Amino acid sequence: MYDYLIVGAGLYGAVFANEKRKQGKKCLVIDERNHIAGNAYTENIFGIEVHRYGAHIFHTDSKEAWEYVNTYAEFNRYTNSPVARYKDEVYNLPFNMNTFHALWGVKTPAEAKERIEAEIEEAAKEIEKNGGDRQNPANLEEQALLLGGRDIYEKLVKGYTEKQWGREARELPSFIIKRLPFRFIYDNNYFNDLYQGIPIGGYTGMVERILDGTEVRLGVEFSKVKNDILEECGKGCEVVYTGSIDRYFEYTLGNLEYRSLEFRTEVLSQDDFQGNAVVNYTEYEVPYTRIIEHKYFEEFGSLPRKARENTTVITREYPANWTLGMDSYYPINDDKNNALYKEYEELAKDQRNVHFGGRLGKYKYYDMDDVILEAIKDSKE
Numbered sequence: 001m002y003d004y005l006i007v008g009a010g011l012y013g014a015v016f017a018n019e020k021r022k023q024g025k026k027c028l029v030i031d032e033r034n035h036i037a038g039n040a041y042t043e044n045i046f047g048i049e050v051h052r053y054g055a056h057i058f059h060t061d062s063k064e065a066w067e068y069v070n071t072y073a074e075f076n077r078y079t080n081s082p083v084a085r086y087k088d089e090v091y092n093l094p095f096n097m098n099t100f101h102a103l104w105g106v107k108t109p110a111e112a113k114e115r116i117e118a119e120i121e122e123a124a125k126e127i128e129k130n131g132g133d134r135q136n137p138a139n140l141e142e143q144a145l146l147l148g149g150r151d152i153y154e155k156l157v158k159g160y161t162e163k164q165w166g167r168e169a170r171e172l173p174s175f176i177i178k179r180l181p182f183r184f185i186y187d188n189n190y191f192n193d194l195y196q197g198i199p200i201g202g203y204t205g206m207v208e209r210i211l212d213g214t215e216v217r218l219g220v221e222f223s224k225v226k227n228d229i230l231e232e233c234g235k236g237c238e239v240v241y242t243g244s245i246d247r248y249f250e251y252t253l254g255n256l257e258y259r260s261l262e263f264r265t266e267v268l269s270q271d272d273f274q275g276n277a278v279v280n281y282t283e284y285e286v287p288y289t290r291i292i293e294h295k296y297f298e299e300f301g302s303l304p305r306k307a308r309e310n311t312t313v314i315t316r317e318y319p320a321n322w323t324l325g326m327d328s329y330y331p332i333n334d335d336k337n338n339a340l341y342k343e344y345e346e347l348a349k350d351q352r353n354v355h356f357g358g359r360l361g362k363y364k365y366y367d368m369d370d371v372i373l374e375a376i377k378d379s380k381e
């Protein structure tokens, strides 16, 4: 007999189970994958923690979330400072004085602002010459040009965005890019949050400790065992479902859409491959969007080298069209899909003792700190 059956051993499921366990409840966690930690899963390959579902960097402004994760893992001081490669050129991200200097040779914030304003004005005139309206960008291309001018658009936005969305920037709606985050200081730290880091020893170890004391069964898909497992859990058992809400309802109203990714990982017999954890490839002709070199999430500065020398692990990320059955990574929160999600939400209200949570259950892109805070909050309700 269990108080809660939690479907999904990702961060939401693990934190929810942990909080309920602390309240004296008995939880059973199942996951169809053969590992815990959901998309944050890391696998140790030759001493290197490999982020199996893409780079996961913990960053948050919430003291509560930061203290929570630090209870279960020691965090390093990793600071995400990606690099962009466009043809033979290399730029620092996010857009900051280092980027502007590499683009135009400007050295002060005033020079950079002046240059960007001139670039934007030139782009606006070009758009108007072609019959467009600078106040109402017709598509993502016009929006990006009006936010940053042609150099930034062509070299750092266009190809990357087109690969990500699988469509030309001119065919994408302008609202996808609301602003370009410019920083007029020499600072390559990607995130503005107060706290940032990577759990030393990987996310899997952290989630293992969060799940300590909770029964977990892996390789178990809910719909295949539904009747038996609900019977085993007992009458008053409540279900917390962190899988896709449309899948729970067997797609009765149709399926929600996602963007997917394909990860191709290689172990290389060399010390270093790219000298940074994350390198974005911003030209369209390179088919992947970025390469992750995993050892650099944990090895930097003068820290002693933990991972074996002469070995490094890299992963290329290829954006992929999503079809039913593939891993669902990024929800497409456009009007059509949001409306469908609302309909599923209505269906969910009629399900007694079933709660939906996490990024798939809520059909929303959540960072890890959001998911942890939501699970803590839900566990109290």
Ligand SMILES: Cc1cc2nc3c(=O)[nH]c(=O)nc-3n(C[C@H](O)[C@H](O)[C@H](O)COP(=O)(O)OP(=O)(O)OC[C@H]3O[C@@H](n4cnc5c(N)ncnc54)[C@H](O)[C@@H]3O)c2cc1C
Pocket: 007, 008, 009, 010, 011, 012, 013, 030, 031, 032, 033, 037, 038, 039, 040, 053, 054, 055, 056, 057, 058, 059, 220, 221, 222, 223, 242, 243, 244, 261, 329, 330, 357, 358, 359, 360, 366, 367, 368, 369, 371
């Ligand atoms: C490519 C990528 C990069 C990201 N990078 C970052 C980052 O840098 N920083 C950050 O804060 N966040 C990042 N995130 C977001 C982060 O992955 C999520 O916030 C977090 O993993 C969500 O946890 P979750 O428990 O809701 O979902 P998940 O991690 O998806 O866990 C859900 C689990 O439920 C299981 N499941 C689903 N359906 C069933 C079923 N029917 N039966 C049994 N099991 C089932 C799945 O197998 C999965 O293990 C990234 C996400 C992606 C896709």
